[in-house]
């Protein structure tokens with residue numbers, strides 16, 4: 001993983017009320033090992049962000065949102081701006097998760113606005129990319145990743161490219177129990193790093209590329225040890241504080 005600091009982020013999706021989130025954070029903090037070399041984040045639903053931020057304050061645990069609107073304010077019913085997130089103590093935001101792309105029509109065009117808007121506002125973005133099973137079988141994985149990465153980063157100033165974390169999440173591995181093999185993960189993640197390096201060699205060296213897709217305490221160590229994998233975006237296994245703590249521990253270098 002070179003000298004990049006690992007990031008392990010738990011994506012709760014549409015799970016946990018604010019009260020459940022508070023109880024979770026108390027359990028997680030008790031289970032988390034000392035981890036000077038790993039950033040740990042919880043990506044909570046909007047309604048639990050404030051509760052998680054309050055419970056996590058002073059414990060080195062970051063709170064991320066799962067989406068945001070690219071505009072600062074306006075007639076966008078049901079949407080949430082960066083300023084609204086920052087006010088709650090949110091440090092970052094997941095953008096372009098495949099569930100948002102598939103179920104809610106999130107487009108690469110919108111992401112081209114959202115990623116730089118998050119950065120400009122002071123939020124750390126995690127841009128999610130990944131291929132479907134059909135695309136992988138058709139040999140289309142690299143074309144898909146190139147398109148998603150290049151469009152998502154299109155309006156990010158070169159000097160800030162390295163601040164965007166990119167999560168490689170093969171869609172066929174999300175929530176299915178079918179984890180990518182180490183070879184598949186390393187190949188895709190190093191390809192993503194090369195795409196960033198083509199825009200800025202310096203950014204290619206520092207950008208954090210995460211793997212996501214059925215990460216568990218059992219398979220985390222092998223995936224996190226891959227040379228270009230700088231952490232994990234964890235869905236299902238992050239719902240249990242013990243499992244999530246074990247995955248964060250696997251990211252820590254002994």
Ligand code: PEP
Nearest residue numbers: 174175212213214235236
């Ligand atoms: C995700 O939601 O980003 C994810 C990777 O889910 P899971 O770990 O459940 O596959």
